[in-house]
Amino acid sequence: MNTVIEVRDLTRRFGDFVAVDRVSFHVEKGEIFGYLGANGAGKSTTIRMLCGLLAPTEGVAMVAGHDIRDDARKVRAAIGYMSQKFSLYLDLPVRANLEFYAGAYEIESPRKRVQEILELLDLEVHRDQITGALPGGTRQRLGLGCALLHRPEIVFLDEPTAGVDPASRRDFWRLIRSLSREGTTVFVTTHYMDEAEYCQRIGLMVDGRLAALDTPRALKRDLVPGRMFRVSNVDERASRAVLSGMSGVVDVQPFGTRLHVRVRPGGPEAPDLGKQLSQAGLSGAEIEEIEPTLEDVFLAVVDPTKGSAAA
Amino acid sequence: MKIWGRIYALAFKEVLQIRRDPRTLVLALVMPVLLLLLFGYGVSFDIDAIPMSVVDQDRTSSSRRLLRRFFASGELRPSGTLSDPDEAYARFRTGQDLGAVVIPAGFQARLRERRPAPIQILVDAADGVTAEQTLGKAESSLKAGAVVRRSRPPVEVRTYTMFNPELRSALFLVPGLAAYVVALVSVLLTALTVAREWELGSMQQLFATPIRRGEIVIGKLLPYLALGLVAVALVIGSGALFFGVPMRGAPGILMLNSFLFVLGMLGQGLLISVLTKNQMVATQAAAMTSLLPSLLLSGFMFPIENMPKILQMITVIIPARYFIDTLRAVLLRGTPASHLWGDTVALAAFALAMIVLSTARFQRRIA
Ligand SMILES: Nc1ncnc2c1ncn2[C@@H]1O[C@H](COP(=O)(O)OP(=O)(O)O)[C@@H](O)[C@H]1O
Numbered sequence: 310m311n312t313v314i315e316v317r318d319l320t321r322r323f324g325d326f327v328a329v330d331r332v333s334f335h336v337e338k339g340e341i342f343g344y345l346g347a348n349g350a351g352k353s354t355t356i357r358m359l360c361g362l363l364a365p366t367e368g369v370a371m372v373a374g375h376d377i378r379d380d381a382r383k384v385r386a387a388i389g390y391m392s393q394k395f396s397l398y399l400d401l402p403v404r405a406n407l408e409f410y411a412g413a414y415e416i417e418s419p420r421k422r423v424q425e426i427l428e429l430l431d432l433e434v435h436r437d438q439i440t441g442a443l444p445g446g447t448r449q450r451l452g453l454g455c456a457l458l459h460r461p462e463i464v465f466l467d468e469p470t471a472g473v474d475p476a477s478r479r480d481f482w483r484l485i486r487s488l489s490r491e492g493t494t495v496f497v498t499t500h501y502m503d504e505a506e507y508c509q510r511i512g513l514m515v516d517g518r519l520a521a522l523d524t525p526r527a528l529k530r531d532l533v534p535g536r537m538f539r540v541s542n543v544d545e546r547a548s549r550a551v552l553s554g555m556s557g558v559v560d561v562q563p564f565g566t567r568l569h570v571r572v573r574p575g576g577p578e579a580p581d582l583g584k585q586l587s588q589a590g591l592s593g594a595e596i597e598e599i600e601p602t603l604e605d606v607f608l609a610v611v612d613p614t615k616g617s618a619a620a
Numbered sequence: 621m622k623i624w625g626r627i628y629a630l631a632f633k634e635v636l637q638i639r640r641d642p643r644t645l646v647l648a649l650v651m652p653v654l655l656l657l658l659f660g661y662g663v664s665f666d667i668d669a670i671p672m673s674v675v676d677q678d679r680t681s682s683s684r685r686l687l688r689r690f691f692a693s694g695e696l697r698p699s700g701t702l703s704d705p706d707e708a709y710a711r712f713r714t715g716q717d718l719g720a721v722v723i724p725a726g727f728q729a730r731l732r733e734r735r736p737a738p739i740q741i742l743v744d745a746a747d748g749v750t751a752e753q754t755l756g757k758a759e760s761s762l763k764a765g766a767v768v769r770r771s772r773p774p775v776e777v778r779t780y781t782m783f784n785p786e787l788r789s790a791l792f793l794v795p796g797l798a799a800y801v802v803a804l805v806s807v808l809l810t811a812l813t814v815a816r817e818w819e820l821g822s823m824q825q826l827f828a829t830p831i832r833r834g835e836i837v838i839g840k841l842l843p844y845l846a847l848g849l850v851a852v853a854l855v856i857g858s859g860a861l862f863f864g865v866p867m868r869g870a871p872g873i874l875m876l877n878s879f880l881f882v883l884g885m886l887g888q889g890l891l892i893s894v895l896t897k898n899q900m901v902a903t904q905a906a907a908m909t910s911l912l913p914s915l916l917l918s919g920f921m922f923p924i925e926n927m928p929k930i931l932q933m934i935t936v937i938i939p940a941r942y943f944i945d946t947l948r949a950v951l952l953r954g955t956p957a958s959h960l961w962g963d964t965v966a967l968a969a970f971a972l973a974m975i976v977l978s979t980a981r982f983q984r985r986i987a
Pocket residue numbers: 323328346347348349350351352353354355
């Protein structure tokens with residue numbers, strides 16, 4: 310394997326506030342690395358340090374083989390960056406934005422490359438439209454296009470799908486996966502847990518610290534041990550109270566009108582849960598075993614008293 | 621070659637944005653000419669018989685003869701006889717008179733003793749163009765009437781221009797206005813365009829590319845430099861076209877100093893936006909640090925010689941002062957270029973200081 314991002318004890322303070330706290334990880338070439346966390350967890354701050362936009366307070370980071378402190382310019386030439394806030398020129402047409410960044414990165418035969426990007430990102434029909442008039446999903450594809458023009462080794466995408474409709478989000482992730490297949494490393498932040506399933510590895514940020522880091526599957530196995538049941542078709546509040554008190558139940562979380570009930574290994578089975586509910590006068594519950602989601606992982610990490618991550 | 625590729629990309633993008641936003645072009649190219657016409661034509665031009673009051677404190681045959689000849693051409697009209705020159709002020713304020721001619725007591729006696737015999741001509745110069753006409757006609761009436769030549773020693777004419785000692789007219793307006801308008805356009809437009817990139821976040825995006833700070837500065841400034849120079853040319857051109865402002869000196873030094881002045885103003889706009897990073901604050905800062913000084917402390921509105929010492933010292937760092945000086949010298953006085961290097965040096969120093977300061981303050985990374 311070929312390590313393209315290597316981060317050791319990276320720290321960023323704003324005054325007394327520690328936004329990123331001694332974070333260490335590495336990312337391999339071609340990997341889709343997901344950086345997850347709630348708002349304010351320190352995701353953007355980490356990315357901005359890795360892109361050479363923000364000086365680290367402490368720690369070391371090598372990106373594409375260059376130190377972000379000493380060789381920021383070489384880092385910039387090797388990466389693409391798509392910031393959380395859309396930051397292309399809204400008053401220019403799509404093509405003008407692409408041509409501008411083609412010039413900024415001084416790429417070879419810019420016209421040809423711009424055309425390629427228009428086709429790759431399905432922007433051909435929008436090429437003469439004013440950027441400000443584009444719908445959210447299209448804007449984000451254009452942002453990605455500008456970040457990819459110079460064929461960077463690594464792209465940093467900071468919440469690229471925030472505020473985008475589900476269909477466009479799926480399209481976007483299809484693009485991300487095809488990039489990774491072609492060997493581009495993708496460092497992506499999101500707070501949509503469902504998207505994180507597409508990542509090969511995930512770093513979970515909680516209050517500036519990297520609370521967990523692994524493949525989605527390993528995270529679920531390690532952080533949400535035991536089994537998971539989905540309870541539906543009953544009053545959510547009442548059944549939550551009933552099930553939380555039951556022995557062997559680790560955690561009960563509401564998901565919409567349903568509940569996700571996590572039980573200890575060797576704890577109650579689905580019929581046991583049903584019986585407990587009907588004894589409390591809550592009949593008709595539908596209970597099925599489910600795979601834990603990353604959302605469950607996240608909840609277990611954020612509130613370690615509820616899971617085995619307490620250690 | 622590579623550097624130029626990046627600068628070209630930046631400048632070209634800027635041109636596209638200017639073209640898409642007509643407000644920029646209006647502000648840069650239409651406003652200056654409009655302001656000039658407004659200021660220039662705002663004052664009435666040809667007044668047939670300029671009303672002047674008469675204060676004859678001598679009441680002799682000599683004084684009466686002088687007055688007869690003074691009003692002989694008909695361009696000046698005696699509007700009333702006053703006993704005290706102070707009354708003339710009141711009549712200026714109400715607009716009854718545009719001037720007054722005062723013959724002090726002892727006029728004839730002094731002439732007979734062959735001593736200088738002063739008379740006074742008071743002119744209301746609140747309205748610069750009219751005042752200049754009044755004064756011009758008064759002086760030519762005195763000369764045409766041969767009053768001056770025949771008296772020996774000559775009648776001494778002392779003119780006092782009231783309210784506007786500099787005696788501005790369209791001629792004097794054009795240089796000051798050119799400086800003001802160029803300051804407006806250059807500082808404001810650059811301050812806005814750079815601050816907008818901060819607000820939009822596109823500055824961060826630029827910082828994530830291999831573009832260097834200096835390249836951003838040059839790429840941003842080039843299009844506005846061109847715009848600022850066109851604005852100068854337009855104002856001088858319209859001055860010549862509409863008001864007959866001449867070009868008596870060497871255009872070379874004028875071009876050089878215009879270039880340096882525009883560059884300094886752009887640099888100042890850049891510095892403002894680098895410091896404020898906000899369009900709203902940048903606009904106010906531009907008005908305070910550039911427009912007002914260019915208007916008030918440049919010699920445009922108030923002559924620098926008449927300012928209090930402390931203000932005179934402040935004008936030393938106001939670039940508009942040097943630019944107006946160059947414009948007046950080249951356009952109106954025909955001063956040779958060799959006398960204007962002082963202006964060139966001052967303007968160059970200001971431009972250099974602004975660009976160096978703003979590039980230094982232009983932090984790519986937030987440390
Ligand atoms: N320039 C800054 N000055 C002060 N605090 C900041 C700055 N940038 C970010 N922060 C703070 O650091 C924390 C992490 O922010 P950020 O990295 O943007 O979080 P995320 O991207 O995970 O939502 C937040 O609490 C934010 O308020």
